Each structure stands twice: as structure tokens, then as C-alpha cells.
Amino acid sequence: MAAICVFCASANDIEQRWMDLATETGRQIGARGHTLVSGGGCVGMMGAVADGARAAGAYTLGIIPQSLVDMEVADTASDELVVTDGMLSRKALMIEKSDAFLTLPGGLGTLDELFEVWTTGSLAxxxxxxxxxxxxxxxxxxxxWLRTLTDTRFVRERALSGLIIADTLDDAFAAITPKIP
Structure with a gap:
């Protein structure tokens, strides 16, 4: 099956519905026989995804920079926890080890990861x-806002259409399933 990377919030003080979405995402990854690739944290939605995936039998690969390990937020329950020297090497390894990417709600870190993957994908x-x-x-x-960037030609329509938008987890998994090895 595939290695699916999930980007999402690591904040602990968010609404329960987002935590539930994260847990269900992990469960679906496990129920579908996939591996979870995560940012290697045990907090917030990131921790909930990993817990949900493990509960459903998924192999979990966490990739975390040493600075976050030092803050004691590493998901030490991961089947495999890779510690990198920084955020840039973390993202590069997450991209390398993954077959597909799901971005759930999140903040700056989530957006950073989304845009890194999206940019490298749009550049083939x-x-x-x-x-x-x-x-x-x-x-x-x-x-x-992103759609306005195609009108001004700051973003090519081809790049914008490279990101699949899904309103539900079922739609998300249906969109990636035929496209992963």
C-alpha cells in the first residue's frame, strides 16, 4: 500500500471537531492498509492522526527535527522516528518518503508544508x-485568494489545478487512491 503524509495543526488548544477529524484521518489510513508519514509530533492534530492510525493497525513513520525533540513533543510511540537536523531537511524527507499528501486544517507550519509540496509538484x-x-x-x-492569482498570472492555472480539493475524507481518499502506487 501507500505511504500517506498528513500535514495538520500541532496546537493542543483547538476545537474538538478538528481533533476528531485528525483521529478519523489516521483511522482511515490504517483501515485502508496505508502507512502514515507525519511530522513526528505527539501533540495536537498531529498526535491524533498518529494515534488513530496506530489504533487501526497502520505503520507510523514520524520525521521530526531535533529542536522539537528537545521540546519533548516527539511521537516516541512511532514505529519509526527519524530525527533531522532542521525543518528543511524534515520537509525534504517527508516528501521523499511519501506517495501522497493530505493537508488537514492547520496554521503556518501546515501551510508551509502544503506550499512546499505543492510548489515542488508544480515544478514536476x-x-x-x-x-x-x-x-x-x-x-x-x-x-x-489563490484563484485571483491565476487572473493576474502570478499562478498558472495548471499549478492551481494540481491541488485536489476535497470537502470530506471520503472524497480525499477517493481522489488519491487511483493515483498512488
Whole structure:
């Protein structure tokens, strides 16, 4: 099966519905026989995804920079925990080890990871499916703004269409399943 990387919030003080979405994402990864690739944290939605994946029998690969290990937020329950020397090497390894990407709600770190994967995909550095899970319209404002960038030619339509938008987890998995090895 495939290695699916999930980008999402690591904050602990968010609404329960987002934590539930993260747990269900992990469960679905495990139930479908996939491996979870994560940012290697045990907090917030990131921890919930990993816990849900393990509960459903998924192999979990966490990739975390030493600076976050030092803050004691490493997911030491991961089947495999790779410690990198920084955030840049973390992202590069996450991209390398993954067959597909799901982006759940999150903040700056999540957006950084999304844009890194999306940019490298639009440059054909990889051809892995990228899905933005837009549950409850979480990303509607961002998507509206990004669409204006195609009108001004700052973003090519081809690049914008390279990101799959899914309103539900079922739609997200349906979108990537035919595209992963």
C-alpha cells in the first residue's frame, strides 16, 4: 500500500471537531492498509492522526527535527522516528518518503508544508497526489485568494489545478487512491 503524509495543526488548544477529524484521518489510513508519514509530533492534530492510525493497525513513520525533540513533543510511540537536523531537511524527507499528501486544517507550519509540496509538484520535481481537505470550508478564504492569482498570472492555472480539493475524507481518499502506487 501507500505511504500517506498528513500535514495538520500541532496546537493542543483547538476545537474538538478538528481533533476528531485528525483521529478519523489516521483511522482511515490504517483501515485502508496505508502507512502514515507525519511530522513526528505527539501533540495536537498531529498526535491524533498518529494515534488513530496506530489504533487501526497502520505503520507510523514520524520525521521530526531535533529542536522539537528537545521540546519533548516527539511521537516516541512511532514505529519509526527519524530525527533531522532542521525543518528543511524534515520537509525534504517527508516528501521523499511519501506517495501522497493530505493537508488537514492547520496554521503556518501546515501551510508551509502544503506550499512546499505543492510548489515542488508544480515544478514536476514529484508527481504525487496532493489533497487539501477543506472540511467545513476551512480553506475557502485561502482558495478564493489563490484563484485571483491565476487572473493576474502570478499562478498558472495548471499549478492551481494540481491541488485536489476535497470537502470530506471520503472524497480525499477517493481522489488519491487511483493515483498512488
Amino acid at each position: 520535481i514529484h508527481r504525487k497526489p496532493m489533497v487539501l481537505v477543506n472540511t467545513d470550508g476551512f480553506y475557502d478564504g485561502l482558495l478564493a
